[in-house]
Amino acid sequence: MSIDERPISHPLPFVRGWLRDPVGVGLPIPSSGATARRLARAAFEAAIPGAGPVLEVGAGTGAVTQALIECRRPGDRIIAVERDVELCRALERRFPGLEVLQGDAIEIGAVLRKAGLSSVCVVVSGLPMRAIPSDAASRYYSRAFEAMPPGGAIIQYTYGLRPPVDPKVTKPALEATFVGREWRNLPPMGIWRYRLAR
Secondary structure, eight states, rough: OOOGSSOOOHEEEEEHHHHOOHHOOOOOOOOOHHHHHHHHHHHHHOTTTEEEEEEEOTTSSSSHHHHHHHHOOTTEEEEEEESOOHHHHHHHSSSTEEEEEEEOOGHHHHHHHHHHHOOOOOOEOOOGGGGSSSHHHHHHHHHHHSSSSSTEEEEEEESSSOOSSTTTTSSEEEEEEEEEEESSSSSSSSEEEEOOOO
């Protein structure tokens, strides 16, 4: 069975994850297929060739994971990070062979060290950054950029209208580029690309 033929993941694990930790999950609605494909395209456009795997953070039930798998090129490796144990198991069932790391993505440096990963080519972040304290958000972004070569990018999506992480107050300083808004999502989704400020 090809990826395109895989059944859509059942929403129950996602809803249960939201009930257990509504702040950590954000909204109990997975991203639409259109949003997931747009995020995957943005990720592969920003990826640094040869720098390591694509890292998806906050993978949920795998809507974006599926799009990343469909868009990847031969040799591309995808690793999903998810905090919720039940959602990790759902990802492993849905995508046999996918590397799934269970852990708190805010401590992404520790998660990567534990997995023996020293470098990634791009980060796709589904964390609800508006609900995360600014010091924790800065730490997460800082550790994520440490895992990428110069020029690395974080593709961040959000339900709000403003940048989910204010580039003016983070340390290190960041550049935020608005990639676009996906209206075929409920609610509409904004996509941002972050890089370290020059």
